[in-house]
Amino acid sequence: MASKNLDVDVAVVGAGVIGCMTAREILARSPGTSVMVLDRDMTGSGATRRSAGLHFPRGAVERVRRMSAYSQDYYAKLLALHPDLPVHPLPMTVIAAEASGAALRGVYLDSAQLRRSTPDPDGRIRIPPGSAAWQGEGCQYADVHALTQFLSRRLRGPVSVRESVRVDEVRPEQDAVVLRLGTGETVTAGRAVLAPGPWLAAPAWKDLVAPLNARVKKVVAMHIGVRPGKDDHAIVLHDEDAFLLPRYNEGRWLFSYTCQEWDVDPESVADGLSRENLSEARAVLGRYAPGLVEHCVSGRVFCDAFSPGGAPLVTSLDGHGRLVFAGAANGSGYRLAPAIAAEAVGLLNLPHHGEKDQS
Numbered sequence: 001m002a003s004k005n006l007d008v009d010v011a012v013v014g015a016g017v018i019g020c021m022t023a024r025e026i027l028a029r030s031p032g033t034s035v036m037v038l039d040r041d042m043t044g045s046g047a048t049r050r051s052a053g054l055h056f057p058r059g060a061v062e063r064v065r066r067m068s069a070y071s072q073d074y075y076a077k078l079l080a081l082h083p084d085l086p087v088h089p090l091p092m093t094v095i096a097a098e099a100s101g102a103a104l105r106g107v108y109l110d111s112a113q114l115r116r117s118t119p120d121p122d123g124r125i126r127i128p129p130g131s132a133a134w135q136g137e138g139c140q141y142a143d144v145h146a147l148t149q150f151l152s153r154r155l156r157g158p159v160s161v162r163e164s165v166r167v168d169e170v171r172p173e174q175d176a177v178v179l180r181l182g183t184g185e186t187v188t189a190g191r192a193v194l195a196p197g198p199w200l201a202a203p204a205w206k207d208l209v210a211p212l213n214a215r216v217k218k219v220v221a222m223h224i225g226v227r228p229g230k231d232d233h234a235i236v237l238h239d240e241d242a243f244l245l246p247r248y249n250e251g252r253w254l255f256s257y258t259c260q261e262w263d264v265d266p267e268s269v270a271d272g273l274s275r276e277n278l279s280e281a282r283a284v285l286g287r288y289a290p291g292l293v294e295h296c297v298s299g300r301v302f303c304d305a306f307s308p309g310g311a312p313l314v315t316s317l318d319g320h321g322r323l324v325f326a327g328a329a330n331g332s333g334y335r336l337a338p339a340i341a342a343e344a345v346g347l348l349n350l351p352h353h354g355e356k357d358q359s
């Protein structure tokens, strides 16, 4: 319970997958804590709603590999507890330059058990000259929006989830964080977590977040109107930073490639695919699956926050853990969300249940 000068122990701003995972983690670690989750829109309506939802067991840097392993294990346990969860394990094939076997083993987790393979028995996927294929374990994909709804549903009751309530000001003070809301109300929280996805430039926290040097980039995943076969793998085009994902639950493939449009505004980027997006996507796809190019005509477009170092940013914004930023996951916010939430809650230094908050 919040002390008498506080409205709530912890406020979480942003009800995307990272905000909801963070609220869940707070309750898991410190069950008596009062939590309020605030979102200017409905739960999971930001980057989360458009996510391709692929988890693959890798990380370009050691911290991301650790986060990837932690999150993979977390989702596996969650799925074991809730078999109806929209999380679908599937095999993975990685296509990369033939000479990169040793390098790949440094990037993919040991548990992925990468081994050389021949891809795709039905011949849909072409391996370009000089490239080779490896098969690996530990891949899954999710309907991230539905997963976030699931998390949010289970939070209701112990957590106050306030949707369509915009946060207009975040003011860290000595003993509290004061939030001014679009409704005219003020919430005084003992601590707060900012999980704003790509809304880094919201007036409420623009100046607080600017020193992190995170940027917002457009993210594009194309829909391929071809039904996947029952044994299809996720195909990771390692050297292209792209992937093909059989989304069985949607009866189609999804193709994600790396779009290089930086410093976009989440309010306008949702306008849809541009001529450039379509031709860039088709050019990459054509090198690996020429037969799918004609079916690549629509997609999902939004943006995400990217960090300077390639690892998510989970950091105190006020120097003493009252206000924590959690995000900038570089287009991997679904697959790393459990680890991001764990780090964020670790920084909050929450009192254990029954322990009085002395800070």
Ligand SMILES: Cc1cc2nc3c(=O)[nH]c(=O)nc-3n(C[C@H](O)[C@H](O)[C@H](O)COP(=O)(O)OP(=O)(O)OC[C@H]3O[C@@H](n4cnc5c(N)ncnc54)[C@H](O)[C@@H]3O)c2cc1C
Pocket: 013, 014, 015, 016, 017, 018, 019, 038, 039, 040, 041, 042, 043, 044, 045, 046, 047, 048, 049, 050, 051, 052, 053, 054, 055, 144, 165, 166, 167, 168, 195, 196, 197, 198, 199, 202, 204, 219, 220, 221, 256, 300, 301, 302, 303, 304, 326, 327, 328, 329, 330, 331, 332, 333, 334, 335, 336
């Ligand atoms: C097309 C696409 C494909 C992707 N594919 C993958 C993938 O395959 N694998 C993967 O791991 N990741 C993928 N991602 C990235 C992943 O979806 C994101 O990293 C993740 O959803 C970010 O979650 P979040 O909770 O930080 O942000 P969001 O889901 O954007 O949530 C932030 C929330 O903050 C709210 N908010 C903003 N301003 C305010 C305010 N002033 N007051 C209150 N609330 C506010 C917003 O309404 C929003 O709901 C993809 C992203 C996109 C766009």
